[in-house]
Amino acid sequence: MKIQRLGLLALVCAAFAGPAAAQFQTPDSAIRYRQGAFQVLATHFARVAFMAQGITPFDAKAAAENADLISSLAALPFTAFVPGSDKGLPNRTKAEIWKDPVKFKAASDRMITEAAKLSAAAKSGNFDLVKTASGSVAHACKACHDDFRGERRE
Numbered sequence: 001m002k003i004q005r006l007g008l009l010a011l012v013c014a015a016f017a018g019p020a021a022a023q024f025q026t027p028d029s030a031i032r033y034r035q036g037a038f039q040v041l042a043t044h045f046a047r048v049a050f051m052a053q054g055i056t057p058f059d060a061k062a063a064a065e066n067a068d069l070i071s072s073l074a075a076l077p078f079t080a081f082v083p084g085s086d087k088g089l090p091n092r093t094k095a096e097i098w099k100d101p102v103k104f105k106a107a108s109d110r111m112i113t114e115a116a117k118l119s120a121a122a123k124s125g126n127f128d129l130v131k132t133a134s135g136s137v138a139h140a141c142k143a144c145h146d147d148f149r150g151e152r153r154e
């Protein structure tokens with residue numbers, strides 16, 4: 001039992017060491033990683049956005065927890081757009097990501113900044129601030145998708 005736990009810990013540590021250094025064994029592992037990171041972000045963002053839009057009741061504590069997660073994780077997908085990871089597992093990257101890395105970085109920085117603002121807004125517990133900040137995050141997601149996310153390639 002104890003040894004199994006240590007084994008798991010080692011695995012988790014290895015998983016964290018990789019992305020932090022933006023190192024992936026294969027293009028497929030980078031694709032899987034960034035898509036997984038986006039899925040996690042989207043799940044937590046939906047929880048806040050639904051509250052912001054009045055679809056679910058506003059729960060200040062839940063909003064703060066989810067916004068905090070979004071802010072902490074916001075940078076992760078962008079460590080995994082490594083050169084050569086346009087091909088492999090099915091994905092929706094556009095060539096512009098690697099042709100115009102400055103613009104792509106600006107779009108990712110914008111989202112990271114807006115996510116930090118959303119986290120600060122959610123900590124205040126003020127619904128109107130959360131609503132505004134949530135809208136800004138959504139715009140940052142969409143702006144990048146419009147420019148850099150295309151049709152799914154198998």
Ligand code: HEC
Pocket residue numbers: 031034035036038039041042045090091092093094104107108109111137138140141142144145148149
């Ligand atoms: C700087 C660019 C950029 C920003 C900002 C961005 N995305 Fe994306 N997103 C992409 C790209 C490019 C893909 C396609 C990645 C792929 O297919 O490998 C993608 C894919 C996704 C996917 C699909 C993942 C899958 O399983 O295929 C989801 C969900 C997603 N994004 C949600 C979001 C949300 C939510 C935000 C804002 C909080 C966001 N994205 C911000 C560029 C961005």
